[in-house]
Amino acid sequence: xxxxxxxxxxxxxxxxxxxxxxxxxxxxxxxxxxxxxxxxxxxxxxxxxxxxxxxxxxxxxxxxxxxxxxxxxxxxxxxxxxxxxxxxxxxxxxxxxxxxxxxxxxxxxxxxxxxxxxxxxxxxxxxxxxxxxxxxxxxxxxxxxxxxxxxxxxxxxxxxxxxxxxxxxxxxxxxxxxxxxxxxxxxxxxxxxxxxxxxxxxxxxxxxxxxxxxxxxxxxxxxxxxxxxxxxxxxxxxxxxxxxxxxxxxxxxxxxxxxxxxxxxxxxxxxxxxxxxxxxxxxxxxxxxxxxxxxxxxxxxxxxxxxxxxxxxxxxxxxxxxxxxxxxxxxxxxxxxxxxxxxxxxxxxxxxxxxxxxxxxxxxxxxxxxxxxxxxxxxxxxxxxxxxxxxxx
Numbered sequence: 001x002x003x004x005x006x007x008x009x010x011x012x013x014x015x016x017x018x019x020x021x022x023x024x025x026x027x028x029x030x031x032x033x034x035x036x037x038x039x040x041x042x043x044x045x046x047x048x049x050x051x052x053x054x055x056x057x058x059x060x061x062x063x064x065x066x067x068x069x070x071x072x073x074x075x076x077x078x079x080x081x082x083x084x085x086x087x088x089x090x091x092x093x094x095x096x097x098x099x100x101x102x103x104x105x106x107x108x109x110x111x112x113x114x115x116x117x118x119x120x121x122x123x124x125x126x127x128x129x130x131x132x133x134x135x136x137x138x139x140x141x142x143x144x145x146x147x148x149x150x151x152x153x154x155x156x157x158x159x160x161x162x163x164x165x166x167x168x169x170x171x172x173x174x175x176x177x178x179x180x181x182x183x184x185x186x187x188x189x190x191x192x193x194x195x196x197x198x199x200x201x202x203x204x205x206x207x208x209x210x211x212x213x214x215x216x217x218x219x220x221x222x223x224x225x226x227x228x229x230x231x232x233x234x235x236x237x238x239x240x241x242x243x244x245x246x247x248x249x250x251x252x253x254x255x256x257x258x259x260x261x262x263x264x265x266x267x268x269x270x271x272x273x274x275x276x277x278x279x280x281x282x283x284x285x286x287x288x289x290x291x292x293x294x295x296x297x298x299x300x301x302x303x304x305x306x307x308x309x310x311x312x313x314x315x316x317x318x319x320x321x322x323x324x325x326x327x328x329x330x331x332x333x334x335x336x337x338x339x340x341x342x343x344x345x346x347x348x349x350x351x352x353x354x355x356x357x358x359x360x361x362x363x364x365x366x367x368x369x370x371x372x373x374x375x376x377x378x379x380x381x382x383x384x385x386x387x388x389x390x391x392x393x
Contacts, residue, residue: 065080074114108147161183168182
């Protein structure tokens with residue numbers, strides 16, 4: 001304690017003592033405040049780092065959930081729900097899929113196409129997030145099919161396109177007589193788009209042909225031509241692969257499918273003749289060349305939705321490629337003209353003659369094994385049949 005001056009009166013000494021005591025109390029208060037401020041500052045810093053750690057941990061879990069979703073959509077969704085990163089509601093999951101941040105679009109399509117009730121609820125909630133009002137059908141399809149990739153399973157595609165047709169008709173009442181009409185025309189556009197974007201086909205299908213293909217689909221009546229003329233312009237659908245793979249050389253990678261000289265009966269020109277061509281079967285397509293040294297094929301026949309059968313002809317060992325249940329439909333194929341243009345084929349069947357019975361059998365068996373099914377064509381045919389049946393009743 002500081003010494004008291006000798007020349008102070010008792011009253012002055014008491015006052016000085018009080019001042020010194022108050023000073024000490026103030027210093028102690030200041031120190032307490034400093035300690036409290038340091039404590040609060042430390043707590044704030046710890047709180048910030050804790051929140052940061054929590055956010056970092058959450059972001060890691062979200063990234064892991066997305067990765068799991070891309071590998072297995074159902075397991076990914078379950079992981080996100082269990083870690084409170086996603087609510088277990090169709091609306092919340094639909095929003096997550098619609099935003100699509102870091103998600104594989106093929107995985108989104110697989111999840112939306114599942115048949116159980118909850119997934120169907122998610123599908124409809126997902127479609128509801130798309131706004132199609134005042135869009136023509138091509139614009140709406142473009143928007144819809146950019147948000148995911150269509151799966152390969154026919155039933156999944158059917159459910160998804162059914163939901164699309166319902167939503168489009170809901171947003172644009174009066175455009176179509178029924179959702180069936182919208183459904184059929186949507187598939188027709190997708191199939192047309194595949195042909196329009198095929199680099200091997202330079203002479204694209206005419207608008208008139210597209211219109212004629214879709215006669216009678218509006219509950220038995222025809223759609224307005226101005227509506228159909230809006231549809232054909234091409235647009236890119238990432239979910240629709242090209243049906244005809246580009247060829248680089250007749251010397252394809254090794255394969256077990258046959259390759260040999262065969263005679264093919266051509267019916268496209270004025271003169272119907274047999275022509276000798278070198279055939280190669282690979283990539284679920286039948287390629288034929290004029291010479292074995294050619295680097296590009298003269299024609300390509302994708303084996304989608306075709307059938308094969310033995311037939312009797314003047315030529316021996318004949319078999320025929322055709323479209324079952326539709327003898328007047330042109331087979332999807334392309335060929336190179338004499339002037340170098342690649343155009344669509346115009347054959348309703350391909351008749352081919354092999355040199356021997358053994359080669360004929362080998363070709364038939366190999367082609368049967370290579371024939372693939374495109375669900376678009378089958379579903380479109382089924383829906384047209386349904387509409388036609390409803391009209392009759």
